Amino acid sequence: MDSQINLPSSLEVSRINALPSAAYYIPDFISDEEEQAILNKVETAPKARWRQLTHRRLQTWPSDLVQDTLLDARPLPDWLEAPVVSRLLSIPLSDTEPNIFTGSPHGRPNHVLINEYPPNTGIMPHKDGAAYYPVVCTVSLGSSLCLNLYKSKQDGALDPEPVWRILQEPRSLLITTADLYSEYLHGIEPISADIDLSEQTVANWSLLRSPSSYTDGLNQRQTRTSLTYRDVLKVSKLGAKLGPMFKRR
Ligand SMILES: O=C(O)CCC(=O)C(=O)O
Structure with a gap:
């Protein structure tokens, strides 16, 4: 395997201990070359693939959801x-569970959301809802x-102060599950730099590839692109019938 890639023997090794169960962070999940190849595909996707929001643009693969259902069952x-x-499915979760998607309806992610965040861009705190396996x-x-x-808060309003921060480096994989999916909201602040980064303030500090890069606790943001892989619970029967007729693109 490429020397830049470093996969744990089991996800347990990569658990973020400061967080409620369970979240995992793997800093060297893909190589530089793989990162560049994926970014190139994202950037050269047909224009119609992009959905432009006010501050951010995104792509959905194989398609958007309609009423929490994946209509287009083409493979990724x-x-x-x-x-x-x-690679994700090759990492054992535990002695008894082969991987993190064991037990999900399709045994693997069937949907990817691609979000692009230039500096000063974020995403409002939210929960991901009922469409996905958690x-x-x-x-x-x-x-x-x-x-x-x-x-x-007790009254249902959002506490504007985050309870935790997770620093995500380029080429890393972050997995969140269970209570982090259902009980907590997640979001990204629309700022140009993350400040006050330290072992005390970043939940996954001990798992970072390069904690020494953040001198003075500062991360000056460049454009960050994320690939969010999930298993959509409901796939339309019609889409599933048509799916095998299409080749991967
Ligand atoms: O880009 C990210 O890391 C977060 C995306 C997100 O919050 C979502 O897809 O629900």
Whole structure:
């Protein structure tokens, strides 16, 4: 295997101990070359693939969801499937569970959301809702930034202070599951730099590839692109019938 890639013998080795169960962080999940190849595919995707929001643009593969259902059951294109999915499924979760998607309806992610965050761009705190199996796998490309985790206050309002921050380096994989999926909100602040980064303030500090890069606790953001892999629970029967007729793109 490429010397830049470093996979744990089991996800347990990569657990973020400061967080409620369970979240995992693998800094060297893909190589520089793989990162560049994926970024190239993202950038050269047909214009119609992009959805432009006010501050951010995104792509969905194989398609958007309609009423929480995946209508287009085509397999993910090769450049999103390999190397990420096979590598993800190759890491044992525990002695009894082969991987993190054991037990999910399709046994693997069937959907990828691609978000692009130039500096000063973020995403409002939110929960991912009922459409997905509660395992979220995020590959980060291009630049580091912090994902914030929030909790609702007693009265239901959002506490604006994050409870934890997770620093995601380029080429890393972050997996969040269980309570982190259902009980907490996640979001990214629209700022140009993440500040006050340290062992005390970043939940996954001990798992980072390069904690010494953040001198003075600062991460000056560049454009960061994320690939969010999830298993959509409901896939339309019609889409599933048509799926095998299409080749990967
Ligand atoms: O880009 C990210 O890391 C977060 C994306 C996200 O929050 C989502 O897809 O729900």
